[in-house]
Amino acid sequence: MNTFLFWSCLILALEVTAYKNPDLPGAKSYNDFKVYRSYPKNNDEVDFIQSFESQENYDFWTDLKKGEPVEIMVSPENERIFENKLSTRGIKHEVIISDVQQLINLEKVGSRLLIPNSGGGHNMTWTDYHPLENIYSYLDYLQTKYDFVTTQSIGKSYEGRDMRIVRICRGGCGAKPAVWIDGGIHAREWIAPATATWIIKELVENDYKHPDLTENLDWYILPCFNPDGYAFSRTTDRFWRKTRSDNGNNKTGCKGVDANRNWDFHWNDGGSSSNMCSQNYRGPKPFSEVETRNVRDFLLSVQGKLIFFNTLHSAGEMILLPWSYTKDPAPNYSELYNIAVMGRDAMQTEWKIGCVPCLMYPASGTSMDWAYGVANIPYAFAMELRRKGFVLPPDEIIPAATETWNFHITVVRHIYSKVTQYSLIL
Incomplete structure (x- = not known):
């Protein structure tokens, strides 16, 4: 330590001892x-x-x-x-x-000391990690206040929670190149939903600082991909990773699937597990999880417009490129790498850049590989946000989110200039 x-632990020892997680x-x-x-x-x-x-x-x-x-x-x-x-x-x-x-x-x-946002309409801050209800109330607030923001449930989770995206589109969605960002596919990675909501805040509430981002592009952001797992990690097990499906009432009693091993692109091609109790359990078949099906269906509904895909994870301080299942380079790997370097420079960090098995290990059936290999999104990335394990102190939310925002504002502008120059979008 x-x-x-x-x-910090010493100073707060009496308070923490008395606290004993009353909300959990x-x-x-x-x-x-x-x-x-x-x-x-x-x-x-x-x-x-x-x-x-x-x-x-x-x-x-x-x-x-x-x-x-x-x-x-x-x-x-x-x-x-x-x-x-x-x-x-x-x-x-x-x-x-x-x-x-x-x-x-x-x-x-x-969480006990949370003060409602002085602007009214929501309790969202970035000095604390928030429950799903606060995240969704923030989306409602933005939809009410800004005419270029709408929200949409792309379907229900296994336990019946809405999977809500925010759609940031001037003049209506569908006419411009589009960006997709999601966070929280792994439930315990709380910094990912926090960062996704920070990006939403920057795009919407600070739109005047960078109007080109909303004038030229549509944005679709899913702050919490795995709402059941996220809720469970907040109430029951802080380190829960998977979805909460029951796996057919199996005898092991182990629930859930790794939603980032469940996509139908090189599914079960190494780097996943058939063990229901494993953190990397891939599920009984591709798209067995309703959450992955819901995201798949939405991405296919806007296929041809999406130019950028990013899925936020933690922790590791890495910008990951296709492929996840093999070290063989993706068709435009060099271009992806150079763009990632631009983004890293904007972050002012020393993060590693490379394919998943190049930096970590093989992982098959991932959302990034499916987005790139099936949905044909030409610029697909994944990010492992700043490290310190999964319990990143709340005072690091804003620094982590800010550096990730700097990556996006730089990379997305560059990609937009390229695709419009070469007329890659219909």
């Missing part, structure tokens, strides 16, 4: 769960560490790759076994977070 976090009765406790950082040096050590991934009570917070540190959350009952096994193998490791629940408690303190 870094010095800042230590003193019955929530899973992560008291004394530790996060380890391990340093595999060769393929044998990578394979050994990977053997923990399919076991319960081991949650990989970062991706596993030779020569790169990997961060793993371990339950208290397994920490001694884990340490002994790594020590026996001579694999270097250290504890970087000694009590995950302290981070969760600090993350939630702001």
Whole structure:
């Protein structure tokens, strides 16, 4: 734990102890769960560490790759076994977070202190992580106040929640090149919906600063792709990742599918799991999840207009390019890479850029690959937002969202100039 976090925990110790998550009765406790950082040096050590991934009570917070540190959350009952096994193998490791629940408690303190937005009409801020209801009330507020903003439910989730997109279109949607952005396909990655709503705020409430973005383009943004999982992560299990489908009342009792392994493009082509209890469970078939079907159907309804696709994830500080399932380069990989470099320069970061298996591991059945390979969206990306695990402190929401916005404003303008120059959009 870094010095800042230590003193923050110390200063708020009495408050956090008394707090005990009053808004989360019955929530899973992560008291004394530790996060380890391990340093595999060769393929044998990578394979050994990977053997923990399919076991319960081991949650990989970062991706596993030779020569790169990997961060793993371990339950208290397994920490001694884990340490002994790594020590026996001579694999270097250290504890970087000694009590995950302290981070969760600090993350939630702001919710009690939330002050309604002084502008009225919504309670949205970017100094705290918000429930789905606050996100949707913000979309309602924008739709009421701005004549170029509408909202649309593109369908219901498994548990019956609306999957709502905001449509930012001057003069009506459908006549201009279009941009798609989504966040929260993995429920526990709270910074992704927060960043998506920040982008919405910038586009709409600060439209006067960059009117070309709405004059030249239609914008479709889905701030919360996985509303059931997101709600569950807020009320019951902070580190829930998947959807909440019941998988046919299976005997394992494990629910949900990794919605980013469920798309019908190279589905089940490596980098996903058939184990229903796995975080990377791909589902029984492509598009088994109503959430992925809803997004698929909307994207196909505007096919031919979309020039840009981005899906927001965390954490890792990476700009990812097709493909996800193979290191073979996508047809215009060099162009995608150069555009990503422009975006990274605008962010003023040192993020990594590359295909998914080039930087992490193979992952088949992803939304980015489907968008690029089936929906034919010519500029498709995924972003792993700034790291610190999935519990990014609320005071980092605005910095994280701002740098991501800078990426979009730079990249989208460049892509628009290219497609209009070469008449790539009908």
